[in-house]
Amino acid sequence: MRQDRHFSGKNDLGDAIAVLEYFRALGFERLPLGRGWPGKTSTVPDAVRRQAPDVSPGVCDSAEAIRPEAAADEKAGLLSALRAEIGDCTRCKLSKGRKNIVFGEGNSSAGMMFIGEGPGEDEDLQARPFVGKAGLLLTRLIEKMELQRKDVYIANIVKCRPPGNREPxxxxxATCKPFVERQVDIVRPSVIVTLGKVALQSLMNNTTLRITASRGKFLEYQGIPVMPTFHPAYLLRNPADKWKTWADAQKALERMQHGRS
Ligand code: SF4
Structure with missing residues (x-):
């Protein structure tokens, strides 16, 4: 039996809070007053009501703090604009050997963002990040966290395949990194997981960082927690270390869901 509760429209505080939380659950940051107030026909699920926080005068401030209704579309648009700006890029010498630019993909409002080093052969052919054997391992990791690839955002430090899969x-x-920085700035995930040494050192702008010493401990980039872990390609060669990456991923997931780990 459906448990939704019809919103009465009466101005009691409980209903107001429930409505705010309802719209927040739908992804709205502000009440869409200009687009038609829900009125008596709208419903507020009991589950949503139960989650309503005990706030009083701050309720209007709470409405301001809710994420923008158009955030996901707006972010997707900004990402598309960035991709268009990159164009058929020849800004660095990696352009010479690539077949495709691998921009990145996923949820423009993702809570978790994975950043790798650069495309390999499969990625270069398909113009998608992490689709080869290492990508399959990353996909399994994501699914083990009970997420799907479409829930997260995946990108690389460089967008074109380095010849022979060498490190960039x-x-x-230096030439390509501003693009991934802008992707982070647009998505603004709750947590970033860097995959491998190059992604870690490049994002953090610190070539002294070592993956074995850094993994499992949060760093911070632009106010966003960063969890360094191994690159899936390394894990293919060293499967015994998979459990370490799983432990790192669990910390990242906890941080994304609850703001702690
Ligand atoms: S790696 Fe980046 S900067 Fe270099 S050509 Fe590709 S998109 Fe341009």
């Missing part, structure tokens, strides 16, 4: 060189990283 410092000048290539």
């Amino acid at each position: 060189e410092p000048d290539e990283v």
Whole structure:
């Protein structure tokens, strides 16, 4: 039996809070007053009501703090605009050997963002990040967290495949990194997981960081917690370390869901 409660429209505080929380659950940051107040026909699920916090005068401030209704669309638009700006990029020498630019993909409002080093052969062919054997391992990790790839955002430090799968060189990283920085700035995830040494050092702008010493402990980038872990390609060669990455992923998931780990 459906448990939704019809919103009466009466101005009691409980209903007001429930409505605010209802719209927050739908992704609204502000009440869509200009687009038609829900009125008597709208419903507020009991589950939503139960989650309503005990707030009083701050209720209007709470409405301001709710995420923008159009945030996801707006972010998707900004990401599309960034991709268009990159165009058929020849800003660095990696352009010479690539077949496709691998921009990145996923949820523009993702709570978790994965950042790798750069595309490999499969990624270069398909123009999608992490779709080869290492990508399959990352996908399994995401699914083990009870998420799907479409729930997260996945990108790389460099968008074009380094020849022979070598590491990207410092000048290539320096040229391409502003793009991933802007992706982070648009998505603003709750947590970033860096995959491997190059992603860690490049994002943090610190070449002294070592993955074995850094993994499992949160760093911070632009106010966003960063969990360094191994690159899936490393885990294919060293499967015994998979449990370490799983432990790192659980910490990241906890931080995303509850703001702690
Ligand atoms: S790696 Fe980045 S900067 Fe270099 S050509 Fe590709 S998109 Fe442009």
